[in-house]
Amino acid sequence: MTGYLEGILVVLCINAVLGYAAYLPLSIGQINLGIAGFMAIGAYTSAIVTNELGFPLILGLFSAIAVAAVAAALIAYPVLRTTGIYLAFATFALNEIVRSLFLNIELVGGAAGYPVAVYSGILFPALVAAVVTLLMVYSGATRAHIVLASVRRDEAVSDLFGVNIRLVQLIVFVVSAGLAAAGGSLYAHYFSFIEAQHFTVFLSITTILYVVVGGTRSVWGPIVGALIYTFLPELLRDSGEWRFVIFSALIIAFIAFRPEGIVAPWPSGPGSLVARWVGRSR
């Protein structure tokens, strides 16, 4: 395998794991703009324990997930008191606080960045992404998926039917943070260098955007979104600059005509799609 192809495939694995981190909150109707912050926590934790304590790769990954999950559980109580757009604002503030904290910690290089000694190669990220995808797809076939969908559709009714809304939100927040940290750990060990300024809220935003294109109603959505987001610039060779332009135009088209994303039940037949479009543009 050429190094070029390998690089793209690893990016795909990282994007898929991050995609699931963004997908979980979206699947209960929340926008978590703090994903890049938890990714930073994961990347730095994994880098520190492998660099300073000599942990192997796999323990680096688990430490990253554990630290981010604990951090998420601690911050969840105040943050999850907010709802709707206020939750988006609170997680956005959280992301910027985490990023600026790492920017100011001299132990991990501050603004200069932090080199990561342990290199993962392609097999490890591929394995992690496969495990995460399998777990998510499996959970999509269980009651958990139904519970998440019911919380998204109507919190009050779900509550009446005995769903513990607060608990569901807490679990989603913590698991999402753990997945983001796993993505951060993979990122750190493949690119061998991390800097705080990479993990801005705009990284969270682009992640959410490609998940929305893929679809937030199905566990396959994040994979489809990550595939499109990763391979689109490669298909448009020599015009990588246009990636974001085309991608955001695609999102806008999706929001305007198909907010459910690609992976979701399509209306029966192309005729009804046209009818829907005509109906909407009236």
Added chain:
Amino acid sequence: MHVQQIVNGLMLGSVYVFVGIAFTMIIGIINFVNFSIPALFMLGAMTAWALLNVGVVAPLALVAGLLVGIVASMAVEQVLYKRLSGRDPVISLIGSLAFLILYEHLVIHILGSDQQAFPALLPDFNIRFGDIVVGLGQLCGFAISILLVFGLSYLLKHTPVGRNLRAISESTETATILGINVRRHVQMMFVAVGLFTALGGLLFSLNYLQVSALMGQEIGLKAIAAMIIGGVGSIWGAVVGGMLIGILEVTTIGLFGADTVDIVIYALLLLLLVVRPSGILGGALQSTQRI
């Protein structure tokens, strides 16, 4: 020295006021978080810079900057309006984020992503009050922002258009039943938002003399913080929040250095969101009930 810093903070804060008012108007009236606003800020400034660079006379370039801001804002309205009236605020928020990325990367593609020097159009003239020095351009920006707030406040309270807008903010359905053309008012609001934000971008570049394709991000994010701290949906809240953030930013840089500014501002934001989500002057909007 301290007074001088507070004055500097107020001048910087007036930039946040322009952008914060744009955010707060749209949230207050149709409950839509328009994340494309930072891009409008940048579009106004970058358009003017690009035109000045190819030799267009200054007044024409500045007006063109305002127009591009307005057109870009209207495009957001055209595409997303149908989604705005829906119950799901997530979708419209994501749509506006997509517009932000689209505009920024269009500009990066056409004009590049480097930081550029904006030509000094205003005379380098400082006014002294005792020990305190204020640039003429900064003072103008401050004055315009205050005038704008008084104007808007008057418009909302005492004119028929303002009454209609307040009715829409109470209930879109009832406003429609009462014969208000909601769509037209929303369009007017987006024009105003494009205008204010682009104007803020122009005043910022005239005073701080640097522009870039990503200039809107930092200002936009801080303006959101300012709006929330002041109180979402309240025009005076945006003013209080903007000035507070401006002063906080300048004094934090003075005391601890530039790297800690974001920690202070966003920690304050998070704290306020948890403790008092309605903000300092809040209470005007019960948005949690509407979304």
